[in-house]
Amino acid sequence: MDPLITLSIFFGYFTFCFYALGGKTLGKKLMKLTVITNDYFHEPDKFDFKMSLKQALLRTTGYLASYLSLGILFALPFMRKDNKSLSEIFSKTMVLTDVEFYNHFILTNKTEEVLQVDVEEIRAA
Numbered sequence: 162m163d164p165l166i167t168l169s170i171f172f173g174y175f176t177f178c179f180y181a182l183g184g185k186t187l188g189k190k191l192m193k194l195t196v197i198t199n200d201y202f203h204e205p206d207k208f209d210f211k212m213s214l215k216q217a218l219l220r221t222t223g224y225l226a227s228y229l230s231l232g233i234l235f236a237l238p239f240m241r242k243d244n245k246s247l248s249e250i251f252s253k254t255m256v257l258t259d260v261e262f263y264n265h266f267i268l269t270n271k272t273e274e275v276l277q278v279d280v281e282e283i284r285a286a
Contacts, residue, residue, distance in 0.1 A: 172221055179217035184254070193259040196220070202255060202265070210266075216252040223248025 178186040184196030198216065200208040212220065227234040227247050238244045249255055257265070 168225075171225065172218075175221040175224060176214075176217045179212055179220055180214050183211055189256075194256050195259055195262045196254050196256050197262060199253045199255055205266075210262075212252065212254060216254055220248045220252035220254060223251040226251075 175186065178184075178189075179196060185194075189196065195210075196212060197210040198208060198212060201210040223246065227237075234247050238246045245255075
């Protein structure tokens with residue numbers, strides 16, 4: 162197959178999945194993982210969790226660089242204290258399990274309800 166076609170399919174698949182499908186490739190759906198931006202994780206009130214098109218392209222470029230290194234750069238997370246892969250470093254994103262993401266989302270977006278009890282009405286009943 163022509164290398165240009167292969168590269169186009171590679172970039173098309175990953176960029177489309179990361180940008181249009183909310184950071185979920187087929188593998189991430191099967192493994193129940195979500196890609197979110199670092200900005201959202203640290204400041205959820207100011208930022209959206211979805212990647213921008215630029216971040217999706219940078220993440221795909223990180224994958225390509227890892228493949229072109231014959232897989233050597235896929236070992237990068239095992240050598241770093243923060244466990245970041247090359248694609249996460251390039252795109253300023255992180256991968257969370259769906260459970261971690263939803264827990265983080267619920268904890269940062271919780272709303273408080275005020276419960277008012279009319280004691281006089283209870284006594285009268």
